[in-house]
Amino acid sequence: MGDHPLSEQDTVALIELMFFAYRDFVSDPDGILGQYGFGRAHHRVLHFVGRDPGMTVQQLLDILQITKQSLGRVLKELIDKGYVFQKEGETDRRQRLLYLTEAGEELRQRLMGPQMNRIRRAVALPEGSAAHLYRKVLYHMVSPANREAVRDWIDRASLLGEPKDGG
Amino acid sequence: MGDHPLSEQDTVALIELMFFAYRDFVSDPDGILGQYGFGRAHHRVLHFVGRDPGMTVQQLLDILQITKQSLGRVLKELIDKGYVFQKEGETDRRQRLLYLTEAGEELRQRLMGPQMNRIRRAVALPEGSAAHLYRKVLYHMVSPANREAVRDWIDRASLLGEPKDGG
DNA sequence: GAAATTACGTCAGCCATGTTGACATATTTA
DNA sequence: TAAATATGTCAACATGGCTGACGTAATTTC
Structure with a gap:
């Protein structure tokens, strides 16, 4: 069952839908982020840190697959503006474990709302x-x-x- | 049937999968584009022009939803390097209809290959x-x-x- | 205990690609 | 003839990637 490969037509349509869907998928958070002077990069950090509080910087880098210099920039802004804070690791004191402040968690939820609605709407077929x-x-x-x-x-x-x- | 909304857990997992999937989805073309000195923006132009040869600049702008200045930059490069050419519109001579050269169509196919494989692999469940x-x-x-x-x-x-x- | 490695931070500069605003030109429409 | 449209272009700026280099503190290894 089901190992007829997709037709070229259908496959190309999916490629294009992927483009359109992703473009719109990130558009709601983009609007909110603008009000805070943040961008998509900040959103990603807020999201993943909020999902796994106490994660290390290296873990975050592995997930985002960007360089530490790129991360450093946005992380610094999030910390300076009071949305993220760091704690020295207990077992390894070189580590700077990442956490969201209350404001950070609020913003994260606010950013996630429209995307959850969008997913639920899309899946409720x-x-x-x-x-x-x-x-x-x-x-x-x-x-x-x-x-x-x-x-x-x-x-x-x-x-x-x-x-x-x-x- | 099926109007139980998705659980928060499942919805968040889909949000994250969307991020991971898109990140990897564009990674294959990115590698190829680098060999030509092009970026993602060039890919989009090549793709949509190849799909609808003779489209106008305005139609392309509507699809990409970027400004004409942003488009202008990559379009100029694609034309200068011989992957795209323009033809004066027949009914409206203000228009500069867009076409791919042979090299452009070849590159477009080459860029599309890995994405088609990826989609087919993903859908062949x-x-x-x-x-x-x-x-x-x-x-x-x-x-x-x-x-x-x-x-x-x-x-x-x-x-x-x-x-x-x-x- | 000295040396190597690791976790993290930072400075500097570069690139791709998006933005706004302004202006020019040719062509078509009213 | 005047206004609107399709396109191009110049200039300046923002975001968020990148590389390379260097520094410090802490841990691990020999």
Whole structure:
């Protein structure tokens, strides 16, 4: 079942939909971020730190796949403006564990709202269980070399109900 | 059926997958583009012009949703390096209709190859008809205000088998 | 205990690609 | 003839990537 490859037509349509969907997907947060003098890069940091409070700088770099210099710039701004703070690691005092302040968590939620609505709207189709399939499809669109890291993140993140510390 | 909204957990996982998937989705073309001294912006122009040869500059602007100054820069480079050429409109001589040269079409195909593989791989799941659902999901992730334009594009592009002109 | 490695920060400069605002030219429409 | 349209271009600026180099504190290794 289902190993008829997609037609060229259909495949190209999906490529283009990926472009349009992503463009609009990030447009809501972009508008909010502007009010704070932030950009997309700040959003990513807020999001992932909020999901995994106490993560190290290196862990964040691994997820974002950018250089520490790029991260440094936005991280500094988030800290200076009071949305993120750092704590010295207890077992390894070289580490600067990352946490959101209350304002940071509020902003993170505010940014996530429209995207959650968008996802829920998109997945709430008469066909029903679109969510499961969609998740699989997006997962398989990640490069094989990155899948373990992505799966680790998703698995680990799903365990992070309560903040570990840092208030 | 299926109007139970997605759990917060699942929704956030999809938001993150969208980020990871898009990041990797554009990574293959990025590598190729580097060899030509081009970037993502050039890719978009090559792609859409190749899909709709003879389109006007304004049509391209509407699809990309960028300013004409931004487009102007990359378009000029693509023309100077011989991947795109322009033809005066026949009915309206103010227009500069856009076409790919042979080199442009070759590069476009080369850039599209890895993305087609990626989509086909992602959609070829045991569940079978993921493609249809996936298309719907991505479509519904486009902002309502943009859906008509996106649908128009997809519909129109599906009719463009043969180039209209321009050799 | 000295040396190497690691985690992190920072300075400086470069590049790609988006933005706004202003202005010019040719052509079409009213 | 006047106004609107399609396109191009100049200048300045912002964001967020990048490389390369260097510094410091802490940990690990020999």
